[in-house]
Amino acid sequence: MKEFNPTSYTLECVATGREFPDGGWTLADPQCKTPSLVRTRYARTQIEVRGDEYGLYKFCDWLPVRRMLQGSSAPVTYKSKGLAAHLGLENLYITFSGYNPAIGAAMTTCSFKETEAYSVCARAAEDERRVLVVASAGNTARAFAKVCSDNRIPLLLSVPEDNIGALWFEEPLDPCVKLICCEKGGDYFDAIHLGDMVLKSDRFYAEGGAKNVARRDGMATTVLSAVTAIGRIPDYYFQAVGSGTGAIAAWEANQRLIADGRFGSHLMKLIVSQNAPFVPMYDAWRADSRVMLPYDDDKARRDAEIIDAKVLSNRRPPYGIAGGLYDALKATGGDVMVATNPQARRARALFRELEGVDIYSAAGVATASLIKCVESGRIAKDAVVMLNITGGGEELFQAGRRMWYLKPSRVFPLAAEPVAVAEAVEALFA
Structure with missing residues (x-):
């Protein structure tokens, strides 16, 4: 393994702005009286991206980790030809987290959840016994x-x-x-x-979900991959969401990249998608409500059974919390969209035909929303668009x-x- 020196950082409470040291596994500011996420503030304002041999840790300047673990891979960003031509987009970039050796993608679990796991587990102390x-x-x-x-x-x-x-x-x-x-x-x-x-x-301790800065900063490597490959911050960011944590992470990474000074000074519009009929964040957003609307437990379970993208079925997402998805969407002029199972299936088939690899249902939901936006004329043909394909290549990996x-x-x-x-x-x- 290559040489590694952890970058120094502090934590900041989004609600109050209070800055304080990380106690090792801090998930919230103990002095804050209202629900709020905390963010990392890294000592290194400009990121130095290391070589591919570092795997995910090529972005370690902006990861709150103590060490590097074996076996990681980073997301891969490339300029689309097939899907871009089909949609008439001149600058469509696909950030692929999964398995597709043809483009150098080597995540053998075929999901961008690897970005979370390698970051979160590397934040934990090596002598942790719980x-x-x-x-x-x-x-x-x-x-x-x-x-x-x-x-x-x-x-x-x-x-x-x-x-x-x-x-x-x-x-x-x-x-x-x-x-x-x-x-x-x-x-x-x-x-x-x-x-x-x-x-x-x-004897046990919680990973922490969206509250764990290592989870969000690990997911943010999708945006770091895109921006450093493109050379600028995209105009639009598309992703399907269950909790919205990935989109929150994208917004946070965007702010760090603005402070870096080399990639632009604008916030990309976050266009996130849910799989109908399980659409609690879409409903809240359409009502312009920071608070999630009532959702009967039994109906939520039934709706979760119906959708193809089971990973998008979070009933208690970090939506209204300070620094959560509602704030991210408001700050970026973003939107929440919906795709049905048939729409997502068609998008998956189209992606496979035009980009040459199978993708998961959640990624199909994101692709379907991109297609809708283009067809409705919401996106200029020359806009720089990042499509976050959060999982794919399972069929390719499992073959044989x-x-x-x-x-x-x-x-x-x-x-x-x-x-x-x-x-x-x-x-x-x-």
């Missing part, structure tokens, strides 16, 4: 499982039983990785709730390989008792 807890609808779990297995980091995953088909790997995982599930019929929110029960025990699937150690009912859950899970790591 077990990291990650709740996921699928792709995040696969990424964290790979990173933790390869680097022997104890991990507990909480995933809906309906989604465990997403937990495929090319070889068996190290036993330091364990999986628990909420029973069939449960969704991502139920998996989060199950993980929270486990966190009642001091025999996959191994992670099985749950325990499956819990939706009405499980917290004490019983904590005791049962502790026993798994005895």
